[in-house]
Amino acid sequence: MEKLRRITKFIYVFFIIGLESLGNMSAVTAVLEENLIKKNELVKEEDIIDAVTISRLGPGATTANAVAYLGNKIAGFCGGILATICYTIAPLIVMLIIYSFIERALEYSFVQSALKGCLVYICVLFIKSTIDMGKTVLNNRFNIGIFFFGLIVAYIFKVSCVYIIIGAIIVGFIKIIYTNKKQIYLPSGAEQFK
Numbered sequence: 001m002e003k004l005r006r007i008t009k010f011i012y013v014f015f016i017i018g019l020e021s022l023g024n025m026s027a028v029t030a031v032l033e034e035n036l037i038k039k040n041e042l043v044k045e046e047d048i049i050d051a052v053t054i055s056r057l058g059p060g061a062t063t064a065n066a067v068a069y070l071g072n073k074i075a076g077f078c079g080g081i082l083a084t085i086c087y088t089i090a091p092l093i094v095m096l097i098i099y100s101f102i103e104r105a106l107e108y109s110f111v112q113s114a115l116k117g118c119l120v121y122i123c124v125l126f127i128k129s130t131i132d133m134g135k136t137v138l139n140n141r142f143n144i145g146i147f148f149f150g151l152i153v154a155y156i157f158k159v160s161c162v163y164i165i166i167g168a169i170i171v172g173f174i175k176i177i178y179t180n181k182k183q184i185y186l187p188s189g190a191e192q193f194k
Contacts, residue, residue, distance in 0.1 A: 051069040
């Protein structure tokens with residue numbers, strides 16, 4: 001019975017995440033933090049940052065990738081699949097309802113105002129989640145330096161963000177190698193080599 005209750009809660013949490021964020025990566029980060037960290041304590045903030053980072057690097061829909069990663073982190077491979085399904089059902093239902101009457105509804109000014117209000121809400125969620133992630137990630141001079149360098153290169157020199165991400169990955173690897181010259185660690189508790 002306890003297992004059934006945990007599975008039901010898992011399904012409910014990811015359904016609510018899909019319903020509240022409606023598939024938008026800007027909104028989903030704040031919704032993930034609210035539902036997975038603050039309300040249910042299922043993951044840590046670092047896990048959400050990892051999920052967002054990894055999902056942006058991989059192919060496909062970033063929000064679904066982030067949800068699959070977190071579902072996998074919480075409940076293994078089947079959890080990743082179940083989380084993705086539960087997350088995508090809510091936006092699918094909402095989109096089908098909206099698409100059934102959107103053309104007629106757009107004629108009304110209150111619908112146009114509501115849609116503009118939703119855009120403002122999404123911007124607020126995006127700014128909030130960016131600030132929260134910034135507090136976690138920008139915690140030392142090295143990370144702050146990479147952040148401002150990437151910002152300058154992107155906005156002043158108009159370099160593609162793909163190249164900035166690749167550069168940041170390379171700089172991160174170099175930093176790890178430089179700071180751990182004498183010891184190389186393998187992941188997941190593997191033996192240490194000197």
